[in-house]
Amino acid sequence: MHEMSLTRSMVGIIEGQAATHGFQRVSRVRLEIGELSCVDPEALTFCFDAATRDTVAEGATLAILTVPGQAWCRDCDMAVPIGQRGEPCPRCGDYRLQIRAGDEIRIKDLEVD
Template structure:
């Protein structure tokens, strides 16, 4: 389950920022995990619950936004929405797609004290 190592990485970034800016507590964390990021957000939530225990973000509210994926189709030239890697172009059926968006994962905000 690589979501645990992802959660630990998120915890480390949050704690580094908290130390750098002398925050006492992180109350809320906003994440963006694209639908093509190959991350199970339910597993990530569970992993964060475990990884954040004992940290400055223990008990914080975690919000995860899951933007859809987009890809450019080499056959028809359209930019199309994708829900999963491995899907074909919804316009022409081609699998020659270059992902352009939706594979990102980042911390987009925190509410701190």
């Protein structure tokens, strides 16, 4: 399952941060998920609870911020909003779009005790 390996690597990053900065407990994790990343926030939250057990992030709240999809259209010469990968430009209908934002999954910040 995609979400499980994702949360495992997230926990790895959090534990690394905890070791570097010397904190014992994480109370909240803010995560940015792009609209185009195909991640199910509900499944992710579920996996997060399981993957953080016995780690510094056990019991932490997972806050998910959605990043809207955006692509660059060469024909329009501007950034256009897209809701899904493979969608055409909403202005001119061209399919040759370059994804600019919305395919990322990253930890924005951590709140520690």
